[in-house]
Amino acid sequence: xxxxxxxxxxxxxxxxxxxxxxxxxxxxYGGPDGELAASLRxxxxxxxxxxxxxxxxxxxIGTEELAHLEMVGTIVHQLxxxxxxxxxEAAGLGAYYTDHGVDVYPQSASGVPFSAxxxxxxxxxxxxxxxxxxxxxxxxxTYEKLIDLCRDxxxxxxxxxxxxxxxxxxxxxxxxxLRGVQDKLSEKKFHMNSDLFLNGKNNNCMFQ
Amino acid sequence: MLNEQNRxxxxxxxxINLTTDDSNMSSCECDNFNKTMYExxxxxxxxxFAIVELGLYLDTHPDDExxxxxxxxxxxxxxxxxxxxxxxxxxxxxxxxxxKWRWIEEPWxxxxxxx
Numbered sequence: 001x002x003x004x005x006x007x008x009x010x011x012x013x014x015x016x017x018x019x020x021x022x023x024x025x026x027x028x029y030g031g032p033d034g035e036l037a038a039s040l041r042x043x044x045x046x047x048x049x050x051x052x053x054x055x056x057x058x059x060x061i062g063t064e065e066l067a068h069l070e071m072v073g074t075i076v077h078q079l080x081x082x083x084x085x086x087x088x089e090a091a092g093l094g095a096y097y098t099d100h101g102v103d104v105y106p107q108s109a110s111g112v113p114f115s116a117x118x119x120x121x122x123x124x125x126x127x128x129x130x131x132x133x134x135x136x137x138x139x140x141x142t143y144e145k146l147i148d149l150c151r152d153x154x155x156x157x158x159x160x161x162x163x164x165x166x167x168x169x170x171x172x173x174x175x176x177x178l179r180g181v182q183d184k185l186s187e188k189k190f191h192m193n194s195d196l197f198l199n200g201k202n203n204n205c206m207f208q
Numbered sequence: 209m210l211n212e213q214n215r216x217x218x219x220x221x222x223x224i225n226l227t228t229d230d231s232n233m234s235s236c237e238c239d240n241f242n243k244t245m246y247e248x249x250x251x252x253x254x255x256x257f258a259i260v261e262l263g264l265y266l267d268t269h270p271d272d273e274x275x276x277x278x279x280x281x282x283x284x285x286x287x288x289x290x291x292x293x294x295x296x297x298x299x300x301x302x303x304x305x306x307x308k309w310r311w312i313e314e315p316w317x318x319x320x321x322x323x
Binding site: 003004005006007008009010011012053056057060061064070073074077078169170173176177180 | 250302
């Protein structure tokens with residue numbers, strides 16, 4: 001289970017409203033490489049991991065991504081709160097305002113609502129961890145593009161830089177977890193679907 | 209491991225600098241009560257970050273004694289500081305007992321200016 005901590009992981013105090021930036025940053029809330037996708041990806045994949053390291057790392061990084069989701073939502077909220085209708089229109093957020101007002105809705109920068117189709121649970125620890133490594137790199141690349149776009153607003157750039165740095169650390173940890181899983185799978189008598197064996201079903205395990 | 213340790217130590221130092229820079233932000237923040245609150249919160253965030261970061265590192269390096277020792281140290285400091293903070297400024301988690309229900313007090317973390 002989870003317990004809410006009534007603090008942000010990194011302080012966010014944006015002094016100037018700027019809905020133009022909110023329009024692009026929202027991609028890291030509900031876009032294809034965003035924090036919602038990241039947390040759901042890792043927290044769903046953790047059930048099928050074969051060793052204690054990969055279970056723990058997916059659990060803990062998935063949890064940290066929830067804190068990042070809150071940070072990105074906070075940035076979007078602070079950039080749009082009290083924005084005038086003219087500012088919202090000028091930012092190209094007229095369509096968004098029609099459907100969501102200034103609520104924070106999980107969608108990509110191009111307006112596509114969040115979909116679980118941006119993540120995979122392949123039933124294969126190696127495939128899953130490789131996807132996680134790629135996901136961290138894509139998120140890092142997205143943050144770098146956002147930092148370029150927000151260059152004139154240091155209140156926004158600072159938390160984005162923090163979030164970018166976390167992607168790099170997560171990539172490192174996933175790499176270490178992947179090496180552990182590869183070692184585990186190369187052990188001679190490890191059965192990926194051991195519960196199927198116990199049920200007496202005939203299953204040709206590739207690691208036997 | 210040395211890099212990990214340095215990163216955490218830098219984080220602690222940065223935050224202490226940040227809180228001293230914050231002192232001239234707005235009139236209400238000059239108030240001593242709030243200033244102490246901000247300083248404590250910054251330190252809580254900092255310790256929390258160090259614990260999260262060490263936690264991930266220890267997931268893949270469970271035998272690193274130095275990291276384990278740092279984790280123990282920061283957890284102890286975190287517990288002491290959050291205990292002190294919550295007694296004065298209200299709960300940070302729902303597990304903190306109150307005589308008056310202060311959990312609903314604003315601002316929430318996403319609300320401008322206080323966190």
